Amino acid sequence: TIFITVLVLILILILTHQHYLLYPPFNTPASIQHTMSSPPISGMAASIRAATESETFDLAGNNIATITNTIQSAFSTPFSLQGTMIRITFITGAGKLGRQKYDDGAAKAVTSTLRELGFEDDRGASCVVECAGSFKLQHDTGKNLKTVVVFPNIMEEAASNNIDNNNNNMAGLSIHNNEPESLLPEGSPESMIAMSSLQVFERMVASKCPSWSQKKGCVAAIESLKTLLHDVEATLLKGTPLTAAEQDYYDSMSLDVLQQKEDYCRKAMHAQVETTGSITRLERDMLLEQVSERLTKVQTELDDAADKPKKLEKLKSVREKVQQRKEMLAAIAPKAPHKLRHEVEIHKLLKEIMPLQQLEDSKGLLTVKETQQLGRKVEMEEQVAELEASSRGWFEDDEEAFEARLQLCRNAFAAKQKASGGKKKASSGYKAPTTTKFITPGGASRGGGGAWGAKAAKKPSKKKSPSGVFAAMMMDSDSD
Numbered sequence: 001t002i003f004i005t006v007l008v009l010i011l012i013l014i015l016t017h018q019h020y021l022l023y024p025p026f027n028t029p030a031s032i033q034h035t036m037s038s039p040p041i042s043g044m045a046a047s048i049r050a051a052t053e054s055e056t057f058d059l060a061g062n063n064i065a066t067i068t069n070t071i072q073s074a075f076s077t078p079f080s081l082q083g084t085m086i087r088i089t090f091i092t093g094a095g096k097l098g099r100q101k102y103d104d105g106a107a108k109a110v111t112s113t114l115r116e117l118g119f120e121d122d123r124g125a126s127c128v129v130e131c132a133g134s135f136k137l138q139h140d141t142g143k144n145l146k147t148v149v150v151f152p153n154i155m156e157e158a159a160s161n162n163i164d165n166n167n168n169n170m171a172g173l174s175i176h177n178n179e180p181e182s183l184l185p186e187g188s189p190e191s192m193i194a195m196s197s198l199q200v201f202e203r204m205v206a207s208k209c210p211s212w213s214q215k216k217g218c219v220a221a222i223e224s225l226k227t228l229l230h231d232v233e234a235t236l237l238k239g240t241p242l243t244a245a246e247q248d249y250y251d252s253m254s255l256d257v258l259q260q261k262e263d264y265c266r267k268a269m270h271a272q273v274e275t276t277g278s279i280t281r282l283e284r285d286m287l288l289e290q291v292s293e294r295l296t297k298v299q300t301e302l303d304d305a306a307d308k309p310k311k312l313e314k315l316k317s318v319r320e321k322v323q324q325r326k327e328m329l330a331a332i333a334p335k336a337p338h339k340l341r342h343e344v345e346i347h348k349l350l351k352e353i354m355p356l357q358q359l360e361d362s363k364g365l366l367t368v369k370e371t372q373q374l375g376r377k378v379e380m381e382e383q384v385a386e387l388e389a390s391s392r393g394w395f396e397d398d399e400e401a402f403e404a405r406l407q408l409c410r411n412a413f414a415a416k417q418k419a420s421g422g423k424k425k426a427s428s429g430y431k432a433p434t435t436t437k438f439i440t441p442g443g444a445s446r447g448g449g450g451a452w453g454a455k456a457a458k459k460p461s462k463k464k465s466p467s468g469v470f471a472a473m474m475m476d477s478d479s480d
Helices: 002-022 030-037 043-049 064-075 106-116 157-172 189-195 198-208 212-237 244-252 255-274 281-304 309-330 343-361 368-390 399-419 423-429 452-457 468-475
Strands: 055-058 088-094 134-140 145-151
Touching (some): 043 055, 043 064, 064 106, 088 106, 189 198, 189 212, 198 212, 198 255, 212 255, 212 281, 281 309, 281 399, 343 368, 343 399
Parallel strands (some): 055 088
């Protein structure tokens, strides 16, 4: 009887377990039910959610339903940006040549969906945290495109950190999380120098370190890599176990290869000074100062070694070599700093800013259309600043040297405008209205007779001082 009872109980348990698998309980947590019921974000919405920098998305070929679903999926929850703001731009229309690619209601679909999600229409919004949860419509007259610019909601820093911590904890459970943390920041110049082969390193020096100062910074970086390797070796010799990162660095590095890279870089520095003379004015002045200090030191040692004939003879030979090097450096004609990597894009933006700057400097009332055009000026100045910052090269830490490169770019743009006829030709992208006239108290009538910038140019002493990146270019355009 007992045996039969046990068998019956086991059979009941088996049947109950199978029923649970086939018909799960209805009190499933809401978070799990939501995950099971809602499909994962994909396509354009996923790309929008993954954005960490300002990006542009083209809505050509998308119908109203697709656009609505994309906007809802992308902006229904705040972005995890940790206190920074990005600009998400949607292209919703184009000129005659590309008009057929876009749905007539694309812009309305974007804006109406954003309003349903709590976003506000703010024509003065810009890429700052305070403008989170807003959008604005723009018409890029230069490219003849209609766009909607969205500044998404962002999570508070504490909530964002919690999400990052949860992601890190989940990453710790991954079977792919066996790689040790590196001693060198991933993607940094030091990491790329350390991990590259000698052949790749030589090509990197030519492209990433074109100036003598940058090559000097590269040598300093290699010396720090050698010091780090010596420290790891010292730790190993003491019998102290290495960490995973230290072990990975020790296994990956070769002191001989690092020395070969340093020798190559020093040789390139020597050739750049004594063979080609490809150094800037700042670099030449710095080298002359170093040689002058060396010459002074040698002369002091000569004065102290008057009673030591052998040392005196040796010091005289050193002084002669140092003097020859000083004369060689003084005879070098300094070269202009190398151009910015994004100079073409910067010049294009500056050309678009010029008529807007003239419009901003003009006095009197502006039409609605002109006010909207001025709204793009701030954004373009921000883009210029971003392009200038991203043009900084490896080991370009000297602010004076980098500012000289920036000024060279601005001077080149000013020279182009002067050669093409100055501001009048550059302002061809903007035309003043010919039908509307405004009369301001104490001022003359405007409109009807040509560009407003021409009138403002007659009284430069009363013109408002320009501001921003474009203003800096204009004020310093004649400097050397």
